[in-house]
Amino acid sequence: MSHSPWLGNRRSVEIQEHNKTLIPGGVVSLNRQIDPALCFVKGDGAYVWDADGNRYIDYHAAFAPFLLGHNHPVVNQAVIEMLQSGHTLMGAGPTYYEGDLAELICKHVPSAERIQLTNTGSEATYHALRIARSHTGRDDVIVMQGGYNGWHNDVACNVMTPLDQIGPRVSPGEYPVRPLSAGIPAEQLRRVHVVNFNDLESIEYCCRRNPIAALITEPILQNIGIVKPQPGYLEGIRKLADKYGFVFVMDEVKTGFRHALGGYQSICGVRPDLCVFGKAIANGYPLGVIAGKRELLEYFVHPDPQRRVLIAGTYNAHPVSVVAAMATIRLLAEGNGAIHRQLEKTGAQLEAGLKATFEDFQIPVSISRQGSAFCVYFMDHVPVDWHDLAQNHQFDFDTRYRRLLIENGVFHFPLPTKQGSISAVHTETHLEETLAATRRVLKQLIAN
Numbered sequence: 001m002s003h004s005p006w007l008g009n010r011r012s013v014e015i016q017e018h019n020k021t022l023i024p025g026g027v028v029s030l031n032r033q034i035d036p037a038l039c040f041v042k043g044d045g046a047y048v049w050d051a052d053g054n055r056y057i058d059y060h061a062a063f064a065p066f067l068l069g070h071n072h073p074v075v076n077q078a079v080i081e082m083l084q085s086g087h088t089l090m091g092a093g094p095t096y097y098e099g100d101l102a103e104l105i106c107k108h109v110p111s112a113e114r115i116q117l118t119n120t121g122s123e124a125t126y127h128a129l130r131i132a133r134s135h136t137g138r139d140d141v142i143v144m145q146g147g148y149n150g151w152h153n154d155v156a157c158n159v160m161t162p163l164d165q166i167g168p169r170v171s172p173g174e175y176p177v178r179p180l181s182a183g184i185p186a187e188q189l190r191r192v193h194v195v196n197f198n199d200l201e202s203i204e205y206c207c208r209r210n211p212i213a214a215l216i217t218e219p220i221l222q223n224i225g226i227v228k229p230q231p232g233y234l235e236g237i238r239k240l241a242d243k244y245g246f247v248f249v250m251d252e253v254k255t256g257f258r259h260a261l262g263g264y265q266s267i268c269g270v271r272p273d274l275c276v277f278g279k280a281i282a283n284g285y286p287l288g289v290i291a292g293k294r295e296l297l298e299y300f301v302h303p304d305p306q307r308r309v310l311i312a313g314t315y316n317a318h319p320v321s322v323v324a325a326m327a328t329i330r331l332l333a334e335g336n337g338a339i340h341r342q343l344e345k346t347g348a349q350l351e352a353g354l355k356a357t358f359e360d361f362q363i364p365v366s367i368s369r370q371g372s373a374f375c376v377y378f379m380d381h382v383p384v385d386w387h388d389l390a391q392n393h394q395f396d397f398d399t400r401y402r403r404l405l406i407e408n409g410v411f412h413f414p415l416p417t418k419q420g421s422i423s424a425v426h427t428e429t430h431l432e433e434t435l436a437a438t439r440r441v442l443k444q445l446i447a448n
């Protein structure tokens, strides 16, 4: 299959260098700093284009929101109609839209009895932990090594932590907190307990020693690829939450709406106390959701001001994002889940094609996939936790693989183990092009 040669990144570098003179680092979310430096100028369907005129099949999807593909006409139309209606942000009283969106979410998400809306996933996880603290009267939280739940003080720690900073696997036990940011008070870090995913004994270990208000976890760790829960793990968290009285917060910012309209909780059958959504719910427009048990969401209007949790935000439930989310959810609900069935089919096809391709080149890989989200691990089994991954995955090989894919017209985020995201508009032709690019890349990797 013919392909256009990569035109380089001269213009992208120029733009980034210019921006650096005014914006420290030249990017506004530090994890957008990539090598090679790329500045994207357009996205449409399954493709994105950079400032030098290179076109890529996109599997990054802006860190996963674009489940329906970029620039989706139906979602865009909903936004255009809302803008033309003159119904702008009023900042006083409710809007029709947010009530309708709440109804849609509560209809589809099993544990959602009540909801509140924010702009981002981080705000949603922040509020969920405040509710947990008010409800339990306790301060400590358990987070997962290898999980990401946002940028705020309680959770900005221990994602892809080098093992020499946290030591070997301990179970039962906990790992040192390694914050992702300076400026977090030491007292707050003492309230955070880090354990490995799939390790119930360590959760219990923390509960016996500390006043745990909440455990927050993604149901599948999707910020270090696709690390799935072992059978019984999420059910085990549910039981420990009931036994020790902490609030189980399921972070569905990445899994929600991407894997099913009811979130991963509708697939695994485990009901958290609170859950949070973002990303795919509005197909690229900014929206965060806190959902869950009525008695917990009602802490936002608790009659006792000492226990009431503040929800505030100039842009909360901005009509642009709210109508984008409603259009996205309605599309996902059509045909009794037709889009998710199609995403599963495309995901399975790509997985099979990649497996066969790597086999042809005799490169041992393990592909972990949930529906439209996948990761190729350069190791002989799919990882169960961060230690497993950090010890066995070939990080340098993964980096070279991703960079060469970029030069061959396929955009995976060029950082090892970052999730690949398929959209509803990735077709067989895109898959064929992707597999052809993969073959070219593997030839080059083997030759060097």
Ligand SMILES: Cc1ncc(COP(=O)(O)O)c(C=O)c1O
Pocket: 063, 119, 120, 121, 122, 123, 125, 148, 149, 150, 151, 218, 223, 251, 252, 253, 254, 278, 279
């Ligand atoms: C699982 C998870 N939770 C929370 C967040 C934070 O969301 P946001 O970047 O919208 O603040 C992210 C972002 O990547 C995420 O992956």
